[in-house]
Amino acid sequence: MNVLLIGANGQVARHTIAKLKDEDHQVIAMIRDSKQATELKDLGADKTVVADLEGNFDHAFDQADAVIFAAGSGGHTGADKTILIDLWGAMKAVDAATRLGVKRFVMLSSMGTVDPDKSDRIRHYLVAKKLADDYLKQSQLTYTIVRPGSLTNEAAQEKIKLEEEIQVRDNTITREDVAIVLAKVVKRENSFNKTFEILNGSLAIDQALDQI
Known part of the structure; x- marks a missing residue:
């Protein structure tokens, strides 16, 4: 399957390139700067396409069978960029996929979007993510929404906790483990039209995904 990786x-997305290759997908890496192309191809991307979420990026969907939206404004930008990238950019990607016939859409979201009012530190970010998630759910696309907790840069543990909403948030999750989940759900029919949270835990990733 040709997977357009946005962001x-x-x-997380850089890990996802290799994990998609492990699942026998072809990776179309969407980037903002052509200078990033060589390094991403070295990571395993089959093709790179330069496009900007703040502009028109329909051309990035050429030959794509599925989309993983892993873009984010980053922790050092203001609420304005969060709205433009995490909310408006995601909504535009949903619209483009719908318009261009790409029916499979995986969204990298965030734990805490069920009720952003419970967080006052990054509430604007969680609100943007929640609205983008809700917009995707209301579309006609076959979606999966993955909501990880706090991210770390440690090596993958390959074991997770997965629930629709995790009540006891006593752990973090590695970026590499999130990438493994993103890559695996693309073809997993039991993940279609589902939303779930993940942390590192005690179940092997495939076993946890089997129980969605």
Whole structure:
């Protein structure tokens, strides 16, 4: 399957390139800067396409069978960029996929979007993510929404906790483990039209995904 990875130069997305290759997918890496192309191809991307979420990026969907939206404004930008990238950019990607016939859409979201009012530190970010998630759910696309908790840069543990909403948030999750989940759900029919949270836990990733 040809998978368009939006936000391909992000920290989780860079891991996702290799994990998609492990699942026998072809990776179309969407980037903002052509200077990033060589490094992403070295990571395993089959093709790179330069496009900007703040503009028109319909051309990035050429030959794509599925989309993983892993773009984010980053922790050092203001609420304005969060709205433009995490909310408006995601909504535009949903619209483009719908318009261009790409029916499979995986959204990298965030734990805490069920009720952003419970967080006052990054509430604007969680609100943007929640609205983008809700917009995707209301579309005609076959979606999966993955909501990880706090991210770390440690090596993958390959074991997770997966629930629709995790009540006891006593752990974090590695970016590499999130990438493994993103890559695996693309073809997993039991993940279609589902939303779930993940942390590192005690179940092997495939076993946890089997129980969605």
